[in-house]
Amino acid sequence: MSHPVPIQFQPVDAEVLAKATGRIVVVVDEGGKLGAAGRRLDRLMKGALARYLAAPAFVDQKAGEGTVLAWPAGLAAEAVQVVKLDRKADVAQARKAGGAIGRALSEAGTLVLAEGGRHLAELSFGLALRAYDFTAHKTGSAKVPGPVTLMVPNPEAAAAEAAPLAALAEGVFFTRDLVNEPANVLTTYDFAARLAAMQELGLDVEILEEEDLTKLGMRALLGVGQGSESPSKVVVMHWRGGAKDEAPLALVGKGVVFDTGGISIKPAGGMEEMTMDMGGAGVVAGVMRTLALRKAKANVVGLVGLVENMPDGRAQRPGDVVRSMKGDTIEVINTDAEGRLVLADVLWYAQERFNPCGVIDLATLTGAIIVALGHENTGVFSNNDAFCEQFLKAAKAEGEGAWRMPMGDAYDAKLKSRIADMKNIGGRDGGSITAAQFLQRFVKAETPWIHLDIAGTALLQADTALAPKGATGWGVAALNRMIRDRFEK
Structure with a gap:
């Protein structure tokens, strides 16, 4: 790396x-x-x-x-x-x-x-x-x-002050490397292996294989990857730096190592950039690496769903109905709206197993957020004003653009399905919002939750003041600061 x-x-x-x-x-x-x-x-x-x-x-x-x-x-x-x-x-x-x-x-x-x-x-x-x-x-x-x-x-004082930021830089670099890697290198196997190697830093890392996911009922996630030769996996990374009885913060990342769109296949132009569709999982991994390197005094669990969305003869079809781990049924209208299916099961699993004090998910989820906010800001969605404000404050302090987007019942109604509990898309208008509304259905009402749509900020076609063209590592610094401010003061 x-x-x-x-x-x-x-x-x-x-x-x-x-x-x-x-x-x-x-x-x-x-x-x-x-x-x-x-x-x-x-x-x-x-x-x-x-x-x-x-x-x-x-x-x-x-x-x-x-x-x-x-x-x-x-x-x-x-x-x-x-x-x-x-x-x-x-x-x-x-x-x-x-x-x-x-x-x-x-x-x-x-x-x-x-x-x-x-x-x-x-x-x-x-x-x-x-x-x-x-x-x-x-x-x-x-x-x-x-x-x-x-x-x-x-020099001694300067070096001491810079040390925590050196750990943060390592985390950002780890995220950038993951997002920049081509999909023939960063398979679900390789991604999981890189995360497992972080056990050397003190993280507890567990890899759930397809057999485990089947037993858990993660059919929404498994449906996305069933057309790929690379098996779907969920990797759980746990950092226990806080009090033993303190509930962890859960970070959940979308890890689609390559996204063809599946049967609803994408246009050829620009598809090579879909190696970055695991950007949310990459940020989660970078944050967990940072926490371990700087020995953070906080309890944080990072969970990533690793899949590949391919148009094989076994691939999921438009019109299929899948049952999520929660038990809700989902009519798959568009197989290219796959990230939310992955996140739905991992979000539910994170809450059921860890009973976290809050959940933050990250995903390169929608092109609609780029239409709305360009490449300057990540779209922020939340069910809890105080929790959301904590993140926005941290993002502003780190100079990472973030803008809160609206949610509401009118958007949620667009997900109504004729034959299942919900559809996986709600139409072109408000696409990033209806995607967030879909995810909210898999968040318990009492759980503070933030959804970060990083489709416009994870990878750029021009260099910036702090990054060359390519992966940015957006979000590692903001989440690290939020964790520090929330748990370590």
Whole structure:
């Protein structure tokens, strides 16, 4: 798996700047004021750094962005990058500044001069996130960044503050790797094996096979995968870091490792992106990895339904009726609305077995949410205002876009079936809402519940301040913060 680039924290040493052969990064505030080492660097550059800081170009440079001064005279370094970071920067701006550094690390090493000593943990976290590169299937010699060193006033304090975010970066990378993997590699077997390997971190991991799922009555989930050669599975990951008698928070993820649409087959154009239809399960896995790595003082159980939706001769047909683990019958109108069938059974199982204090499910569930919110925000649906507000607050603090969507009886009525208890779709209008209404039928009235439709945020076609093109890892940071704020204060 991919790992964040190691970042060392060292004391400020002006003499090291003169000998550096890779890239030197100078972090300065909006006033352009340099410390002693920065002034030494400017002298080595024959005043070029100070001239830039006094120029209109620096004034116009946005906070969190970087400008490169190439081939600086008087230095062995290949370039000097000036990154602007306001003294009163928020978390998002500090991470963006780190991302500006991580976007272009040097193979010869990167030396970051941060004499101000502010926002160092968030700066290093943004650097690590943006330096991510998925190269598992590329041949030849890949560009590998050289050592990354942050020169700061108090290295020990900075390293201690950054440590929890290093664990979070590992969780985000794990999620990104899973979402980026092609389906011929990340089969249901391989996915389950990667999760089982996290037992080494202290997680209890249990894999439920098709025989177990049949006995439990998970016919909705099994119906989705019955056309695939890869067997359907449910993986349960339990982290017990809180009090023994404290009910866990349950995270439930949709893990469709590839979605052809089944008999209701998708158009060929863009179908290759359906390797990311396990994004919800990927986020759950990344959160559980983060909790284990940072030894979170909370009880959390993560459950993922792993299936592949294929149009085999045994595949589920439009018009079939399946009975869920709860006992409700579902008329399958469209086999491409399969994720909700998977989640229905796993949601019910999570409540029946663990009696959680709350449930949060994640899924790349509907194209309708992209129509509604684009790629900037995840759709948030909930039956509990206080629980939902806790998540929205955490998402905002982490800079992960999230927007609450409406629910109601009028939407629910669209799921009425002529021959079963419900249909699995409610029509094109309000499609993401009727999908949430379907899931709510498998949530007990007394259970606080949030549904996160991450179809628009799990994988992007353009790079961002903190991620290259591809998987984003959206949600790992927000859920980790929510768990920390709810259980660990």
